[in-house]
Amino acid sequence: MFSQNNIVAILIVGIYLTLASCLLVLMLSRVLKEKYEKEKYMCTSNTEWAYISLDLNDLKQTNDLLGPSARDELICAASNCMKFAFASYGKIYRIGGDEFVVWIQNSVSNLDSILQEFDATVHDWHGKHLNSISVSYGVVKSSEKSFDSVQEISKFADERMYQNKKDYYTTSCNDRRR
Structure with missing residues (x-):
């Protein structure tokens, strides 16, 4: 036994x-x-590309004041705005709660107009819980320099995105720590 x-x-x-x-x-x-x-x-060194690091603004404040439904609405709205503006040009990845990356290998020469379309889509968005959304982003292009790794590209894009985010909070007079 x-x-x-x-x-x-x-x-x-x-x-x-x-x-x-x-x-x-x-x-x-x-x-x-x-x-x-x-x-x-x-x-693919002979291919032009652009890497865009994106992050939602005011997500914590929205969650704290209006709850998870409003937070989820913002995340879905940001994702939909990205799909509308970027999907036909490249790949969109959600890499964190409200952090996204777009990798564009086509139409990099049209990047400014693609970003303007994204900005307009974000600007025109209105939801059930909120009337607006704000997304900070940083862009890196292959033509800037020779990069050694994806991590280096990501770091450059993140630095630019965080500067954009800092500018947003300074301009909007929102304190991120509240």
Whole structure:
């Protein structure tokens, strides 16, 4: 009886370890695939591209004052505005709660008009809980310099986005810490 219990316990542990190992391999393969796809874009040196880092403004304040429904409305609205303006030119990724990245490989020469279309779409948006939305963004183009990695591009775009965000809060007289 005692050895049968040991065998059952060993089988259960073995099955658990096998499943855990499979899940780890699956997660690792997804991370490596995503890294490979990002690095693949970097290898296309003869292709023009633009990387845009985007972040919603006033999301915490909206959540604190109006609740999660209003917060979710802003995130969905921002996503829809991005799809409308950028989807036919590149890929849109949500990388955090209210943080997005757009990778454009087509029509980089039209980037200014694409960004104007995005700004107009954001400006014209009106929702159920809120009447406006604000999105800060930073843009990096391949023509600026030779970049060593996606991380370097992301860092440049983030720095520009955070400067844009700082300018927004300074201009709108909103204190982000409230």
